[in-house]
Every structure is written in structure tokens, then in C-alpha cells.
Amino acid sequence: MDIIPQVAVNSIIAGSIYALVAFGFNLIFSTTKFFNLSHGIVIVFGGYIVFFLSRNLELNLGISIPLGIIAAGGLGFLLEKIIFLPLRKKKSSNMILLVASLGAFAVIQAVISILFTNQFTSLSSGNISKTYSAYSAFFTETQIFLVITTILILVFLSVALEKTFLGKAYKAISDDEEVAKIVGINTDKIIGYVFFIGSALAGITGIFMGFDTGLEPSMGLPLLLKGIIASIVGGLGNIYGGFLGAFVLGFAENFGIIKISSEWKDAIAFTILILFLIFRPKGIINK
Amino acid sequence: MSYLAHIGIIFSIYAILAVSLNLLVGYTGLLSVSQAALFGVGAYTAAVLSTSFGFGFFTILFFSICMGIIVSFLSGLLLSRFNGDYYALVSVGLNVIIINVFRNWDSVTHGPLGIYGILKPNILGTKLISNESFFVLAIILLAVTLLISRFVVKSSFGRVLKTIRDDEQIIQVFGYKTLNYKLFIFMISAAMASVAGTLYASYITFIEPNSFVLLESIFILAMVILGGLASLRGSLLGALVLVLLPEALRFVGFSPDIAAQMRYAIYGLFLILFMLYRPQGLVGGYKL
Amino acid sequence: MNTTTKTIVWVVVILAVIWVGYSLIKSSEQSSTGPIKIGFIGPLTGDAANIGQSSRAAIELATDEINKAGGINGRNLEVIYEDGQCTGQVASNAANKLINVDKVPVILGGLCSGETSSFAGAAEQAKTVVLSYCSSAPAITNAGDYIFRDYPSDLYQGAYAADYIYTNLGKKKVAVLYAKSDWGNGIKDVFSKKFKELGGTIVAEEGYEQTSRDLRTQLTKIKAVNPELVYFLGYTEASIPGIKQAKELGLNIPLFGGDAWDDTKIWQDAGTAGEGAMYTVVYTPLTEEYKNKMGDNAATVCAPQAYDAAHLISEVMKKIGTKTEDIKNELYNTVYTQGVSSEEIKFDSNGDLVGANYIIKVVRNGKAEELK
Numbered sequence: 001m002d003i004i005p006q007v008a009v010n011s012i013i014a015g016s017i018y019a020l021v022a023f024g025f026n027l028i029f030s031t032t033k034f035f036n037l038s039h040g041i042v043i044v045f046g047g048y049i050v051f052f053l054s055r056n057l058e059l060n061l062g063i064s065i066p067l068g069i070i071a072a073g074g075l076g077f078l079l080e081k082i083i084f085l086p087l088r089k090k091k092s093s094n095m096i097l098l099v100a101s102l103g104a105f106a107v108i109q110a111v112i113s114i115l116f117t118n119q120f121t122s123l124s125s126g127n128i129s130k131t132y133s134a135y136s137a138f139f140t141e142t143q144i145f146l147v148i149t150t151i152l153i154l155v156f157l158s159v160a161l162e163k164t165f166l167g168k169a170y171k172a173i174s175d176d177e178e179v180a181k182i183v184g185i186n187t188d189k190i191i192g193y194v195f196f197i198g199s200a201l202a203g204i205t206g207i208f209m210g211f212d213t214g215l216e217p218s219m220g221l222p223l224l225l226k227g228i229i230a231s232i233v234g235g236l237g238n239i240y241g242g243f244l245g246a247f248v249l250g251f252a253e254n255f256g257i258i259k260i261s262s263e264w265k266d267a268i269a270f271t272i273l274i275l276f277l278i279f280r281p282k283g284i285i286n287k
Numbered sequence: 288m289s290y291l292a293h294i295g296i297i298f299s300i301y302a303i304l305a306v307s308l309n310l311l312v313g314y315t316g317l318l319s320v321s322q323a324a325l326f327g328v329g330a331y332t333a334a335v336l337s338t339s340f341g342f343g344f345f346t347i348l349f350f351s352i353c354m355g356i357i358v359s360f361l362s363g364l365l366l367s368r369f370n371g372d373y374y375a376l377v378s379v380g381l382n383v384i385i386i387n388v389f390r391n392w393d394s395v396t397h398g399p400l401g402i403y404g405i406l407k408p409n410i411l412g413t414k415l416i417s418n419e420s421f422f423v424l425a426i427i428l429l430a431v432t433l434l435i436s437r438f439v440v441k442s443s444f445g446r447v448l449k450t451i452r453d454d455e456q457i458i459q460v461f462g463y464k465t466l467n468y469k470l471f472i473f474m475i476s477a478a479m480a481s482v483a484g485t486l487y488a489s490y491i492t493f494i495e496p497n498s499f500v501l502l503e504s505i506f507i508l509a510m511v512i513l514g515g516l517a518s519l520r521g522s523l524l525g526a527l528v529l530v531l532l533p534e535a536l537r538f539v540g541f542s543p544d545i546a547a548q549m550r551y552a553i554y555g556l557f558l559i560l561f562m563l564y565r566p567q568g569l570v571g572g573y574k575l
Numbered sequence: 576m577n578t579t580t581k582t583i584v585w586v587v588v589i590l591a592v593i594w595v596g597y598s599l600i601k602s603s604e605q606s607s608t609g610p611i612k613i614g615f616i617g618p619l620t621g622d623a624a625n626i627g628q629s630s631r632a633a634i635e636l637a638t639d640e641i642n643k644a645g646g647i648n649g650r651n652l653e654v655i656y657e658d659g660q661c662t663g664q665v666a667s668n669a670a671n672k673l674i675n676v677d678k679v680p681v682i683l684g685g686l687c688s689g690e691t692s693s694f695a696g697a698a699e700q701a702k703t704v705v706l707s708y709c710s711s712a713p714a715i716t717n718a719g720d721y722i723f724r725d726y727p728s729d730l731y732q733g734a735y736a737a738d739y740i741y742t743n744l745g746k747k748k749v750a751v752l753y754a755k756s757d758w759g760n761g762i763k764d765v766f767s768k769k770f771k772e773l774g775g776t777i778v779a780e781e782g783y784e785q786t787s788r789d790l791r792t793q794l795t796k797i798k799a800v801n802p803e804l805v806y807f808l809g810y811t812e813a814s815i816p817g818i819k820q821a822k823e824l825g826l827n828i829p830l831f832g833g834d835a836w837d838d839t840k841i842w843q844d845a846g847t848a849g850e851g852a853m854y855t856v857v858y859t860p861l862t863e864e865y866k867n868k869m870g871d872n873a874a875t876v877c878a879p880q881a882y883d884a885a886h887l888i889s890e891v892m893k894k895i896g897t898k899t900e901d902i903k904n905e906l907y908n909t910v911y912t913q914g915v916s917s918e919e920i921k922f923d924s925n926g927d928l929v930g931a932n933y934i935i936k937v938v939r940n941g942k943a944e945e946l947k
Contacts, residue, residue, distance in 0.1 A: 003799040006824070010791055035372050083559060094372050095318050095575040096562050099512060102505060103558025110552035114545055118621050118660075120788060120812040128819050128848050138825040213789050214816050221501065225379070232376075254792065262781060262792045263755075267387040270380035274365065277377060290676050390755075390784065399755045399785060400689070401663050404696050416700065418675070491671075492696045495663045495689075547658075547665075 005137035007254050013143050013212075015250030016150040020205040021227025022234070022242030023153060024198035028076075030174035030237035031194050032088070034097040038079055038104040039202055040224025041112075044217060046072035046203025047210035048112055051123055069203045076199020077192055079104055085188060105220070113217040123210035142211045149208070150243075153201065157239050170194060174237060222266075229273045235283030244284055248272075292418035296490055298530045299425035300483045303432045305510040305522035307479035312508070313516030313573055314440060315472050316452030317370065321378040322507045324385035325477045327499030328358050329484020334402040334494050335395060344408035344415075344424075348485050355481030358385075359474045367469040370455060382501050389496040401495025408489045425486055432479050436519055439475065448472055449517075452573070509554050512561060515571020524569055529554070610653035611646075611897060613888065614673035616684030616694075617709075617881075622661040622785065622812045625840045627686050629872040630708060630881035631656060634683065636868055637885035647892050654885070659685045661785075661810065663693035670694030674701045680899045681706060681892075683884050686877060687810075688712030688757035689785075695722050704902050708884040709877035711834065712761035716925045721903050725887065725920050726880045727857060727931030729758070732833060733765025735933045736855050740804060740831060741773045750779040750802035752793055752809070752817070759785075759808045762833055766806060778802050785810065790817040794824050804829045811835065815844045822848040829853065837876035842941050849938045853946065857916070858932040865915045879916035887911045887920060 021043065028036050050068035053059045059067075083100050129140035161167035169190045172180040181187050209219065226249065231237075234245025249269060256268045276283065304322055311317045332351040336342050342350075362381050369377055389396050396402065408415045408424060415421050439445050450458045451465050459465055488494050506529070514525025533550045566574040615634060618627035634654055642651045655677055659666035666685050673679050674697065681704045685691040691710040698705045699719035707715070707724040716728055740746050749770060753759040759782070767777050778800040781793035790813065797805060807830050809817055818830060818841070832854035842849045859879040866873045873879075888902075891909060895901045911920040921929045935946040 003795060006795045006798070010795060035376065083563065086563060092562070092566070093575055095375070096566055098318070098372055098375060099508070099575065100559050100562040103555040103562065106505070106551045106555030107559070108555075110548040110550075110555065113548045114552075117624075119624060120815065122815070122844065128822055128846060131823050131825065133825060138823060140823050213820075216788065216812075218786075219788070225383070228376070257792055258796070261391070262783065262796070263391045264387060265792065267384050270383050273380050274377060277369070277373065278365070281373070293671065293675055398760075400757050400760060401693070403692050407700070491667060492700070493663060493667050493693045495693070497662060498664050 002136060003258065005135040007258060008251075009137040009139050009143075011247070011251040011254040012147060013139070013250075014254060015247035016147045017205060017208065017223070018226050018230040018246035018249055019150050019243045020153070020201060020208070021223055022230040022246050023157065023239060024076075024201035024205075025224075025227050026231050026237055026239055026242045027170075027194050027198040027201075029231070031170060031177075031191050032084065032097075034084075034094045034101070035228070036084070036101045037098060037224065038101040038108070039076075039199070039227070040220035041105045041108040042072050042076050042199045042202040043206040043209070043223055044112060044215070044220040045075050045108065045206065047123070047206030047215045048116055048217075049203075050207050050210060051116070051121065051215060054123070065207060068207055069200050072203020072206065073196040073200030075108075076202065077196040080192060080195040085191075109217050109220060116217065118217060120214050120216045122214035123207070129211070140212070142208070146208045146212065149204065153204075154239070154243055161239070166190065166193060226269060229269055231283075232273060232281075233276050233283055235285035238283070238285050241283050241285040248284070289418045292422040294530065294534060295422045296418065296425045296486070298526055299422070299429045300486050300490075301507070301510065301530055302429055302523050302526040303479055303483040303486075304507050305514065305526045306432055306436050306519055307476040307483070308507050309511045309514075309516065309519065309522045310436060310439065310448075310472055310479075311476050312511055312575075313518065313521075313571065314445065314452065315448040315469065316455075317469060317473075318372065318375040318508075318575075319366075319378045319473075319476075320375055320501065320504045320508060321382040321385070322476075322480055323499045323501070323503035324382040325355060325359060325480040326484045326487070326503075326507075327385065327389060327494075327496070328477070329355050329481030330488040330494050330499070331389060331396055331402070331484075332481070333485040333488040334405050337405045337488070338402060341406060341409075344410050344485075344489065347489075348482065351481045351485045352478045355477040355484075356474050359477030360470070363470040363473040363477075366473065367466045378504075379501060382499075382504055386496055386500055389499065396496075399496060401493060402488075403493040405488050405492045405494070407492065421490055425490075428482055428486060432482065433519060433523075435475075435479075439472075440519070444468070444471075506554065509558055512568055512575075513557055515568030516575065517573035518568070518571045521568050521570045608650070610651040611892065612653045612655055612677060612679055614670075614677060614679040614682040614684070615654050615656045616659040616666055616669050616673070616682060616690055617656075617686035618661040618690075619656065619658040620660055621658075622810045623687060623835065623838065624661075625811065625838050626709070626835075626875060626877055627659075627661075629875035629878040630686060632872050633869060633878040633882040634885045637882045637889075641886065641889045647889050652885075652889055654683070655679065657684075659687065659690040661687040661690060663689045666690035667693040667697065670697060674698060674703050680704060680897045680902060681888055683708060683881065683888070685710055688715060688761065691715055691722075691724075692718065692757050695719055698722065702899050702903075704899050704906070706884050706888060706906075708881040710758075712757040713765065714757060714761060716927050718926075720926070721899070723906055723922055723926040725884050725914075725916065725922075725928050726877065727928050729762045729833075730765055731931040732855055732857075732933060733762045734769040736762075736806065736831065736833070737766050737769035737773060737775070739855070739935060740806070741770060741775050744804065744829070744831075746803040746829075747775045748778050748801070748803045749775060750781070750797040750800065750805050751777060752781050752783070752790065752797060752805055752807045754785045754809050754813060755782045756785050756810075758810075758833075758835070762808055783813065785813065787813055788816045789820070791820050791824060794821050794826060798824060798826050802828060804831055806831050808833050809835065811838045811841050814841050818845045818852065819848045834876050837874075837936065837943065839871075839875070839943075842938050842943055846941065849941065852938045853935055854943075855933045856936055858934045859916045860918065861915050879914075883911070883914035883916045883920060886913070 049071040050064045053064035129142045230246035231242045235241025308322045311319045329351045332354040336347045510525035510529045515521025657669035686709040688710040691707045695718035705722045711729040753763040830852045834856045836854040837856045895905045936943045937946045
């Protein structure tokens with residue numbers, strides 16, 4: 001079947017995007033143990049900052065993109081400091097944190113819609129990316145960058161986890177926050193850094209989406225949900241799990257709709273979620 | 288007058304939804320984010336029966352409640368195994384899947400086009416065309432829902448629910464099959480949501496999948512949390528505030544594009560502030 | 576609950592009631608002096624907002640002209656603009672407000688077929704006249720006695736496109752990519768039927784949610800069956816990425832669209848990917864005067880019809896008054912010849928515009944021009 005190489009390529013692209021979302025989500029989840037739904041809107045925020053800097057302020061992309069990534073990281077950091085940290089200090093339950101993150105999501109999405117309108121827009125307006133093809137599958141330059149970046153980030157994260165102090169502190173906190181505090185780790189500070197890095201990764205996702213498909217204020221929630229599914233399938237709180245789960249999801253979705261109508265894509269994703277939650281809730285990589 | 292009745296009707300519909308959700312979240316501790324989907328099941332059943340058969344209102348109501356019970360029974364079997372944030376996550380999945388069905392089962396639901404031309408309620412021969420008469424119907428159904436909820440909450444069944452909320456494991460030790468209780472309250476909640484759905488379909492005379500998406504479930508949840516968990520009065524209050532707010536904003540004179548977004552910004556802000564400073568809501572008796 | 580909470584609660588409730596009450600006093604019944612208010616529904620934000628805003632500009636122009644010429648028997652025309660966002664739910668709420676709060680006798684709108692379908696039922700039951708300046712879905716023909724449109728039904732457009740593609744372009748194997756909506760489904764059904772009648776084959780029919788922006792899945796499946804052309808029925812927001820993605824996937828066959836493609840935003844954003852795309856659009860003769868006053872927006876799809884709708888309605892109200900039943904009856908007898916969207920505007924017994932002329936536009940260098 002002639003269609004398989006293209007579907008495989010589509011799967012890899014989808015998997016990379018989901019993996020990027022899952023990285024950040026897992027980093028935050030493993031240290032704070034709650035479902036941070038505002039992660040979804042940080043993705044969108046990153047994309048729009050780059051849009052604003054490069055389109056409205058006409059700054060060079062080489063400056064806009066790094067600034068966008070930092071801004072996204074900053075937003076996540078800010079949310080942690082003013083909402084989630086105070087709540088954790090009050091020993092609020094996970095559900096309260098989840099609802100609060102939902103609130104943050106709604107507010108930020110509304111603000112973005114007001115500032116930039118609901119209109120669909122793109123970071124690559126007026127141009128199409130250079131296209132390449134191999135074995136009758138087509139893909140663009142942006143997509144190649146996307147996949148490479150995802151892999152690089154995976155490598156970078158795994159190295160950082162093993163070799164740096166931050167990485168070790170992160171692992172300590174994910175294992176047991178109380179014990180980490182006892183051993184002298186400033187958990188609040190470390191979690192702050194984790195939020196920054198995780199949110200910066202979300203920003204990168206949004207920027208890629210902006211170039212590849214486009215930007216719309218409402219695109220955050222669907223992406224986030226896929227990232228969460230990827231994380232659960234692979235193993236919640238586990239970086240490698242998220243990466244693996246993302247590709248499992250990407251492939252399942254795209255190969256699934258060869259036969260079924262394309263409209264059922266989301267249903268496939270959630271069915272997989274439910275199946276895993278019933279039969280293997282700890283995910284593929286059981287920790 | 289007609290406009291006041293309109294607001295009253297919208298309030299009644301959302302109040303029923305808020306009360307039904309509070310039974311799950313406030314009294315049983317199940318963070319359910321799929322109430323809008325169940326609302327939709329009721330609405331679609333009513334719409335299809337109305338446009339295909341032209342049944343009287345109470346016949347349609349009966350069938351739509353049955354449908355709600357069936358759907359909630361099947362999905363509840365799955366959902367009730369979970370609790371806490373996992374329950375929330377699976378209920379999100381449920382919402383998404385149900386919306387997908389609304390969007391893709393073209394032969395029955397007309398997909399994204401929606402169903403229009405739903406008839407206004409036909410009660411024993413008289414058609415309720417005016418807003419005022421519809422409002423009377425809506426308020427009566429709200430009152431019935433409240434009475435049933437009160438009964439559930441004050442009964443021994445209700446006490447078991449609250450114990451499940453506070454400490455599920457303890458009560459399991461005593462031999463209670465918590466799964467059955469969670470399933471049963473889910474079905475009651477869904478039946479009420481179906482009532483709201485039937486009212487909605489017969490009033491607006493047009494429904495489409497977008498009215499029942501995840502964001503709407505979040506909206507209903509916000510009402511419950513705002514008003515107060517485990518407080519029926521709270522749900523009424525939450526529904527009142529969150530229904531009046533967009534109407535008020537409409538008149539403040541924001542341009543239409545901004546007004547819609549301001550609503551969501553304000554809901555979100557409410558959620559954050561309440562979680563930070565008053566997690567039990569305005570008049571609630573329980574914190575999440 | 577303690578006394579402070581109780582007080583807070585009561586204060587909130589009372590404030591809310593006062594606020595709503597005050598707002599109600601502000602919006603009073605339509606009086607018999609003062610401006611005549613009618614409603615407008617169209618996407619001012621969201622999908623097809625570009626088209627919606629142009630239509631609004633056209634109606635504002637018409638309103639201005641009408642009022643400068645003495646209004647409607649001395650009373651000014653005032654239009655209340657509501658955003659329909661090209662979605663049923665929002666449009667139906669907007670209509671509810673116009674009908675129940677502002678109590679307008681006429682609503683000009685919706686633009687998108689999904690908008691009009693959503694409130695046609697309510698308007699019919701309330702006996703409010705609806706004159707749509709852009710909705711083309713065939714289903715609207717039977718929407719009701721009070722529902723009119725001065726924009727042709729897609730029964731014509733789908734058949735015209737099928738004929739042109741089969742006969743003039745000589746393509747016999749076609750794939751259809753369509754937005755699942757009243758408009759998209761409507762044209763798709765008419766097109767498929769006519770195309771098969773002519774002897775052509777539809778090798779693939781792929782639908783997508785109106786809100787989708789990633790059509791690569793559908794395009795991949797379409798590519799796999801080797802069509803000679805893609806009949807792509809999409810609104811602006813999905814067409815831009817769709818057209819780009821088609822090129823990125825190496826789908827180098829011609830793309831043919833519907834009247835929603837008559838939006839300059841699409842071709843500006845799609846860049847080189849849009850080169851050579853074609854679409855059908857209603858032919859509007861226009862006048863020099865109209866073109867000068869409207870400037871760039873003059874030819875944007877629906878604007879001429881919106882302009883004419885405003886003038887037409889005010890002519891009818893000048894003659895007949897503002898009672899909706901009278902307006903409705905008069906519309907069935909109206910023959911309007913001073914329009915810019917058509918030589919003659921006349922309604923058949925269903926309230927549909929009689930007759931339709933289409934032309935083909937082709938995109939060259941980011942701009943659409945008529946194919947001669």
C-alpha cells in the first residue's frame with residue numbers, strides 16, 4: 001500500500017508534538033503530583049509571543065523565538081509562584097490544584113483571544129516550508145526540525161537528570177518531597193525551576209505548531225489532552241514514558257484512521273486512554 | 288417580561304444541571320467533568336423524538352430520562368472504578384467521546400449541522416409558545432429536581448455518599464460496595480441532566496454538538512464550585528450568578544467579540560480566586 | 576452559614592437583580608417615532624470574519640445613503656449588529672436577543688448557512704422577517720414563510736461546478752474535501768449527484784470538522800486514490816492551512832473551491848501554494864458608484880447582497896410600514912431592480928432568490944481574478 005510511508009511520517013510528526021507536550025507535563029507532574037491543565041495554554045502563549053514579536057514588533061526570528069521560549073517559561077513560573085505554590089502550602093488537595101489550573105487556563109485563553117482575536121493565523125504566513133520527499137512520503141523542513149528537536153530534548157533531559165544537581169534534586173523530589181526537604185533541598189526553588197523548564201518546553205511546542213499548522217487561541221486544550229494521554233500511556237511522571245507514549249498514540253491515531261473515517265481520530269485517542277487506565281494505569285513503563 | 292422569562296428559563300436549566308452535578312462532586316466527591324455531555328444526551332434524545340415523531344412533552348421527557356440512565360449506566364460501570372483526579376480525567380474522555388458521537392452519527396444527529404425545527408412543548412394538547420408559559424414549566428421541573436435531590440441527600444443513601452467522599456476506604460471495610468453507590472448516584476445525576484436537556488432542546492428549538500463540549504462541562508463545574516459544594520442552595524446561587532453575568536456584560540457595552548471572552552476570563556478568575564481563598568464556595572459545606 | 580456570608584450572598588443577589596432590571600429599562604420597546612431598528616447577524620469574529628466585516632461595511636454604507644435621502648418616511652434606519660461567529664449556537668443566541676429584547680421586525684442575516692439555520696425556526700415562530708444576504712445551503716429553502724434570501728441556493732452552485740469541472744476542465748475523477756457544515760454538506764451533496772449523473776467518478780469524499788486546521792490525514796487519504804482534481808469546500812480558516820498542506824504533501828493537482836473562497840485573506844496567507852486555484856462565485860454586476868464608495872471591500876463575496884438587502888428592506892418598509900406580516904407579504908411581490916448584486920431581485924414562493932449566475936475565478940500571484 002502506497003499510503004503507508006506517508007502515514008508513518010504523519011505518525012512521527014504527531015508523536016513528536018505530543019512528546020514535547022508530555023515532557024513538560026511530566027516534569028511538572030512528577031514534582032507536584034497534580035494535573036496542571038494550564039500547561040495547555042502555555043503552549044499557545046509561546047506561539048503567540050513569537051507571533052507578536054516577529055509580526056507586530058518586526059523582530060528577527062532569531063531573537064523572537066528564544067524570547068518566546070523564555071516568556072513561556074516565565075509564564076509557567078509565574079503561575080507556580082502566585083497560584084500553585086500558595087495552594088500547596090495550604091495542603092490543598094489535587095482536585096483544588098486541578099480546578100485552579102483550569103481557571104488559569106480559561107483566563108489566559110480569554111486574554112489571548114482578546115489581544116489577538118480568535119482568528120486563525122500562522123507564523124509562516126505567505127510561505128510554505130521547503131518540502132522533501134522520501135519513499136513517496138512528503139514532509140517539510142519545519143517538520144524535520146521538529147523531530148530533531150524532540151530527540152535532542154530527550155537526550156538533553158536524560159543527561160541533565162543524571163549529571164546535574166538540578167536533575168538529581170528533581171529525582172529526589174519526585175520520589176518523595178518530604179524526604180527531599182529533610183535532606184536540605186530547597187524544594188520550592190527547584191520546583192520553580194522545573195516549572196520554568198517544563199513551560200519553556202511547552203512554549204517550544206506552540207512555536208512549532210505556529211510554523212507547521214498555525215495558531216489559534218483554542219488549540220491549547222486538544223494538544224494538552226493528547227499530551228496527557230501520551231503521558232498516561234507511557235507512564236505518568238516519566239520522561240521516557242511520555243516520549244514512548246506519544247509515539248504509540250501518534251501511530252495508533254494515524255494508522256487507525258486508514259480504515260475508519262478521519263473524524264473518529266479523537267475518539268481513538270480517548271479509547272486508548274480508557275483502555276490503559278483500566279488495564280495498565282501505570283503506563284507502559286511501570287515505575 | 289418576555290426577556291425576564293427567557294433569563295428565568297436559562298437559569299432553571301442551568302440550576303438543574305448545577306444541582307445534578309453537585310450531587311456528584313459536592314456530596315460524593317466525584318470530580319465529574321462530563322455533565323455537559325449528559326445534558327447533550329438528553330437534548331439530542333428529545334430533539335430526535337420531537338422532529339421524527341412529534342410526541343408530547345412528557346413522553347419525550349420520559350424517553351430522554353431513560354436514555355440518560357442507559358448511557359450513564361454503561362459509562363458509569365467504567366467511571367465508578369476510579370476516584371480523584373483519575374475520575375476527572377476519564378470523565379473528560381467520556382465527554383470527548385460523546386461529542387464525537389454527536390458529531391459523527393450523521394444519520395441520527397445530523398452531525399455538526401445539528402437538529403433544528405424542534406417543536407415547542409406540547410402538553411396534553413396545548414403548545415407552550417410564549418416564554419412565560421415555558422418558564423412556568425421550567426421552574427416546576429427545577430422544583431421537582433430540588434425536592435428529589437433533597438430527599439437523596441437527607442436519606443441514608445446520601446449519608447453513604449458523603450462517607451465515600453470523605454473516606455472511601457473506611458466504608459469499604461464495612462462491606463459497602465462503593466462502586467454500586469457511585470454508579471447509582473451517577474445515574475440519578477444523568478437523569479436530571481436529561482431533564483435539563485429536554486427543556487433546552489424544546490426551548491431553543493435548535494441544538495448542535497458545540498453546545499455540549501468540554502468547556503461547557505467546565506462552566507457547569509464552575510457554577511457548582513462557586514455556589515458551594517454540598518449545598519443545594521449553593522448550586523442555585525452559582526447558577527444565578529453565572530447566568531446573569533453574561534447578560535449583564537452584554538449590556539455593559541463591550542463589543543460582542545470581547546464580551547464573550549470577558550465571560551471566560553471572569554469565570555477563570557473566579558475559579559482561581561475561590562480555590563485560593565474560599566474553596567468551599569459561597570455557601571458550601573465542603574472543600575474539594 | 577454565618578451572618579457575614581448571608582449578607583454577602585444577599586447583597587450579590589440584590590445587586591444582580593438591580594443590574595438586570597436597570598438594563599431592561601434601558602432597552603425599551605420599539606417606539607413609533609425615533610429610528611427604525613433592524614438586526615444584523617454575521618461573523619464579526621471567528622471563521623469568515625473578513626467576509627462578515629465587509630458585509631457589515633456594505634450595510635453601513637447603505638444605511639448612510641438611506642438616512643441621507645430622508646430615511647424611511649422621515650425616520651432614520653438603525654442597524655443593531657450582532658456577532659454570529661459562523662456558528663449555530665452563537666447566532667441563535669444573538670437572534671434571541673434581537674427578537675426578544677430589541678424586538679426588531681427584520682433580521683438581515685445570517686451569513687453562514689449554519690447561522691441562519693439555527694435561528695430560522697425561532698424567527699418563524701416569532702414572526703420576525705429574516706433576509707439572509709449570504710446563506711446558500713439548500714435546506715434553507717424550506718426554513719419557513721418568513722425566511723428569505725437574496726443570495727442563490729447552492730443547488731445551483733454545486734451543479735454549476737460539477738458541470739464546469741467535467742465539461743470545461745475535462746476532469747472525470749474527482750476527490751471531495753468538505754467542511755462538515757450546512758454549507759459544505761449542502762454543496763457536496765448537490766455536486767456529487769450532478770457529477771455522477773454527468774458520468775464522472777467521485778474517488779474520495781473526506782469531511783472535516785469546521786474547526787479543524789490540520790487536514791493532512793484527509794489529504795493523505797485523498798492522495799492515495801489519485802484524483803485528477805480536489806473539490807475543496809472550506810471556509811477561510813481551514814482553507815489556508817488545507818491549501819498549504821496539500822502542496823506540502825506533494826498533492827500537485829488542481830484545487831477547486833466554492834464561494835467561501837472569495838476572501839482575499841486566504842490567498843494572501845496561502846502564498847504560492849494557492850497559485851492556480853479556482854472557485855465558483857456568484858456574479859455581481861456592481862455599479863461604479865458602489866465600487867468607489869466601498870473601495871477594496873466592494874467585491875468581497877456577500878457584500879453586494881448585503882448592500883442590496885438593506886436598501887430593499889427599507890424600500891419595502893417605506894411602502895408598507897413595520898408590521899412583520901405586511902413586510903413578509905410585500906416581499907413575495909417585490910421586484911427590485913436597483914441592486915448591485917443582480918439585475919433583478921425577486922423571491923420565489925419559498926423565499927429563495929430567483930435565478931443565479933456564477934463565474935469562475937482563478938488565483939494568480941496571490942490575487943483572485945475572473946477567468947475570462
